[in-house]
Every structure is written in structure tokens, then in C-alpha cells.
Amino acid sequence: MELFERRSPVTVLGALAWGAFAAPGLAAIAAPAMHDLVTATLPLNDAWVSSFAAPLVEEPLKWLGIVALALIPGARLRSTADGLFYGAVVGLGFQVSESFLYTAVISADGTAGTVFAMVLLRGVVGGLWNHPTFSAISGAGVGYFFNASASVWRRWAVLLGTLGLAIAVHGFFNTPLVNASPWVSSVIKGIPVLLMFLIVLRWAHLRERRTFAGLAAQVVPDELVSPAHFRLLASRRARREVRRDAKRVAGRPAVRALTFLQGAQLSLLTATHEDGWGSPRTIELSEDVRALQDELGVVYSDALGSPYGPGLPRADAPQSSRVVQRWAADTKSRIETEGLRKVARSARDTALARIPRKRRKGDKS
DSSP: OGGGOOOOHHHHHHHHHIIIIIHHHHHHHHHHHHHHHHHHHSOOOHHHHHHHHHHHHHHHHHHHHHHHHHTOGGGOOOSHHHHHHHHHHHHHHHHHHHHHHHHHHHTTTSOHHHHHHHIIIIIIIGGGGSHHHHHHHHHHHHHHHHHOOSOHHHHHHHHHHHHHHHHHHHHHHHSOOOOSOHHHHHHHHHHHHHHHHHHHHHHHHHHHHHHHHHHHHHTSOTTTSOHHHHHTTSSHHHHHHHHHHHHHHHOHHHHHHHHHHHHHHHHHHHHHHHHOTTSHHHHHHHHHHHHHHHHHHHHHHHHHSSSOBTTBOOTTSOOOOHHHHHHHHHHHHHHHHHOHHHHHHHHHHHHHHTSOHHHHHHOOO
């Protein structure tokens, strides 16, 4: 759903600058104090103390930059996915700054090969599960806190829970659990961190999909993006399948027109999410969607003799009410989880309960 969303270059550069300059600068002051505090609290050797102390300072400092963006209206941090994105940008800035300092220290008496090895280790191999990953996890919680309609307690739980999770995975990655080469250690400890990030990414994506589905059902007119249209847009797989059907029935011109139409419909949903319905951008994109629908209808008319086909449902097709659509979706979900026989028996019992008892006794049929 995020393919067509615009990002402000100023906001992105601000997030990058916070991660590259503000957070590392403050961490350089706070990290030694935290190291001494952890040393005095926990009887551990220095390697384990460092693995705990660094995340307790660095992750909250990066997190504060994401919170600051969320408090700036112009930054437009309007979803869990937005928080995850800007968290990754803050973490990227921190990763570049920290890697530069580490490389400068380690290669001071070394060769160009040492610098190249550091670039590969921290920028390529370790880059998959390092600071951008940690901050993206905590950033998703910030986006949820400022935009979700859940209870206050749940929002606070997610906000602090994702920050705690970022600290935990950062600490796990720093621990001296694997006494092997830096390359092997990075991969073995990094894969669980990456899997945890992918779980958070999936959660943010599903929340984004529900938001867009609500816009299609309640805000955007059905002739532009109806709930039926959105089911064909909701995933890359669904969009590919519709384009494949269009190619089968009407050839490549239909695929080209349908691709542009899908992009315009997603852009319209994104603009509605960002600016609200009725904004200049949504008006312009609405005209684009109508024009592309007409173009695709012409392609289908030439190939099929009818202006309707895959990705372009009939405008005059009977539409069931939203209540009926919701009931049908719930029933389908119950059948998939409980089984057809159990759902049918439950429906029968519900129907019999609504019939007066005297009538049931007198009806021999």
C-alpha cells in the first residue's frame, strides 16, 4: 500500500540528521555513565556490560527523534508504517555515523583492506540487522501510538513494548554469545533480529491495509474505488492475478491500461489518507481514475464487445448492503476456521430459536 506515498525530502533529511548527528552526539556523553551504572548494578564482565549499556542509551535517543517527528504536523507521520519508515531512516543515519567512527578507529594503523572489510561487515552484511532494523521496530510503535483508535492503555503498551523490543534485539545482537569470526557472529545473531523485524513489518502492513480498506468502504465513492475494487488491489499477488486475467481476455493493451488504473486507484487512496477527501490532489486523481476506467473500458469493448472485464466490475451490477457484505465476510471466515458443518448447525439453531415454541410444536412438516 505504501508504493505510491510521497515523502517530504525535508522530513526525511531531518530524520537522517537526527540519527547521524544528534543521537550519536548525545550517546557519546550518556554511554559512559550508563556503562558505569550497569557495571555497579550487575556483576558481569565488560563485554556483557557493553552489550546491555549501549542499547539502553542509543535506542531511546533514536526513539526520541521519531517522537519529535510525530509531534510535528508537517511531518505527516500518520500510520504505523510511517513510524516504521522514519525509524529506519533515523537508524540509517546512526548506522552511517557509528560505522564511520568505528572504521576510523580500527583502520588508523591499517590498510585499505581493513576499511573495505569494515564497509562489507557493517554496511552490507550487518546492515540487514543493525540500527535501521532496531529503530524501525520502535518507530512502528510510535506510529501506532499517535494514530491508532485503540484504548490509551493499549497504545502506551505498544509504544513502550516496541521500544523495549528494540532494546532487547539490539542487546541480543551485541552479546558475546557466538565466539567466532565477526562475519559468522553477525549472521548467526542477525537472522533472529531480522525475523523479528519482518514480523513487525507484517503487522504494520496489515494495519495499513485495514486503513485503506476503510477508506474504500466509507470515504472514496464506489465508482472510483469500491470495496470490490479494493479486494483486487489489496496485495501485489491480487494485482498480478487481475492483470494476468486481463491479458488472457484482452491482450497486452488491457494489461497496460489496468496497470495504470491500479496505480491511480492506490494513489487516490493514499492521497485521501494523507490530505483528506476533497483535497486538490484527490480531485485530480479522481479525474485520472475516471479517465483510465474509460480507457480500459474501450480496450475491453474492442476485445470482448463489452466495456467490462477484469479489474473493472460492471457499474450497474447489483450491490449488496454493507451489513450483508460484512455478514458474508464473517460467515466465510467462520467457515474457514470452524468448518461448514458447525456453522450450518449454528445457523439452524439460531433460526429455530426465533420461531415461537407453539408454532414449532404444531408444524409437523
